[in-house]
Amino acid sequence: MLKKILKSTIIVIIILILALSGNVMIALAVSQSDLDEINGKINDTEDKIDYVGTQLSSAMEQIRSLNAEIAEYENDIDDLDEQISEVNAKIETAENDIKKAEEEYNEQENRLKRRLVALYKAGNTTYLDVLLSSKNMVDFINRYYYVTELAECDQNLMEQIEENRLEIEETKKLLETSKEQIESLKKSKEDTARSLKNSQAMKQTYIDQLNDEEKALQDELEQFEIDKKQIQEELERIAKQNNPGVVAGSPSEAGYIFPVQGLNIYNINVRSYPSYPGHTGVDININVKGRNVIAAKAGTVITSTAARYANGEYRGYGEYVIIDHHDGTMTLYAHMSPGTRTVVEGQNVAQGQILGIVGTTGNSTGYHLHFEVRINGRCVNPLPYFQ
Ligand SMILES: [Zn+2]
Known part of the structure; x- marks a missing residue:
């Protein structure tokens, strides 16, 4: 009897140690691409509503x-x-x-x-x-x-x-x-x-x-927003699970470097957040073509993928990467050039390691790096991280 209790206690302790060490990445039930997909649907539905509104x-x-x-x-x-x-x-x-x-x-x-x-x-x-x-x-x-x-x-x-x-x-x-x-x-x-x-x-x-039609679209949009909220909450939960007990410090404590090699905050045309309503990151867009996208800080790649429509065309973030820095923050690098991503999911990267080349894939009108900082799955203003 005592032996049995001791045995199960040891198992629990081992699990706790593994979980706290941060080496165990809990499998993701939902992923960033789910959020990306739902954001794509929301954008499409909003476009349709706009179109119907114009017709109306x-x-x-x-x-x-x-x-x-x-x-x-x-x-x-x-x-x-x-x-x-x-x-x-x-x-x-x-x-x-x-x-x-x-x-x-x-x-x-x-x-x-x-x-x-x-x-x-x-x-x-x-x-x-x-x-x-x-x-x-x-x-x-x-x-x-x-x-x-x-x-x-x-x-x-x-x-x-x-x-x-x-x-x-x-x-x-x-x-x-x-x-x-x-x-x-x-x-x-x-x-x-x-x-x-x-x-x-x-x-x-x-x-x-x-x-x-407009009413049906509004209902659809409402449902998407509910789904989005659920996915966000799930991502938040996973982010906490993967880094148990970790609380993000102040931006200056994070120790980020600028995510485009050779450039700095002055290569961001609009240095305000959000630069337009609903924008979740900053767009680094001055003198960026052909430059390397680099990891702002060491961490583990949790997403390295291309967001595409069913017909294969790029949408949303296009070619993008997300890194978990295990300090309560994650960073996202979007719209990279086709075939230039150099990292895979689960890979550990060093600060400054090349992730790909600045491009304009997905929902983008010109060469730029869309860069996001997330705390517990939620987007925050990236600008203070470079000041
Ligand atoms: Zn952007």
């Missing part, structure tokens, strides 16, 4: 201008309706005037007929013959005047009434033509307004689709 605002701009156009057409249609009702009122007046002229004409005609009947009854048949052979009343009057001495004003009056009626009818015809023109203009405006409303409805459908 341009579609909304188009809807706004369509709405303005439709309002203009509807205004025009209202104006035309007003014009149509004005013309209708004028036509009605003309019709009333025509009716009045016809009544006056008829009245005058009846008055003449009565007078002719009286003449006929007086025994003068000539007038009836004249009346019957006439084409119309004006014609009759013309003939009649050859044979009678009726007052000239009768003829004048009837001619005037007839002339007036014809004039009004002419006006009415013009009014009707103009009404037709206005109505056809209104119809074409209505057709245009209808087709504008159709494109507006289509745009609205598109906007709804984009909104749905």
Whole structure:
């Protein structure tokens, strides 16, 4: 019994000694490349959201201008309706005037007929013959005047009434033509307004689709961020496990050297951190092409890989290396030139040892070394390490 307890105690002590000595690298359940991958996904999703956002605002701009156009057409249609009702009122007046002229004409005609009947009854048949052979009343009057001495004003009056009626009818015809023109203009405006409303409805459908798409992407992004947090926490845990009890000292205590051979902090164009929102390191980018990337401090290489898309193209950090310095800090060297990495995972490196050559692989627009310092898996400002 005692022997057994002693035996298991010894095993526990041996494990503790091995763990504390730092020589045992606990196998990584998650690795930096998982984090790199999730960062790539987050970037892609954010790009998609940006794209959808751009589409959305341009579609909304188009809807706004369509709405303005439709309002203009509807205004025009209202104006035309007003014009149509004005013309209708004028036509009605003309019709009333025509009716009045016809009544006056008829009245005058009846008055003449009565007078002719009286003449006929007086025994003068000539007038009836004249009346019957006439084409119309004006014609009759013309003939009649050859044979009678009726007052000239009768003829004048009837001619005037007839002339007036014809004039009004002419006006009415013009009014009707103009009404037709206005109505056809209104119809074409209505057709245009209808087709504008159709494109507006289509745009609205598109906007709804984009909104749905944006929402789905946001949900996706949220999930990625949750995954990222988990990976980060896991990396943090592993970093602590690999260096148990080690607490990172101040940057000056770390004793780093500048990670590009022959250069210094003045070869960093933007010496602020983060140099732009979300940037996790510093970009050493002045006079760097072809220079060696070197280990800032001795340590163990925990990652030496190339981040690539499924189609083989570089993404994210491109060709990169991470070194654990066993002092609570790690350093990352990204975007190195293809095929220039000289170290492998698990390899111990000395301070100043060459890791590769400055390149521009992955998410990079020009030759530079993207350099990160991490404490317990979290990125910190690298600049104080060179001051
Ligand atoms: Zn960078």
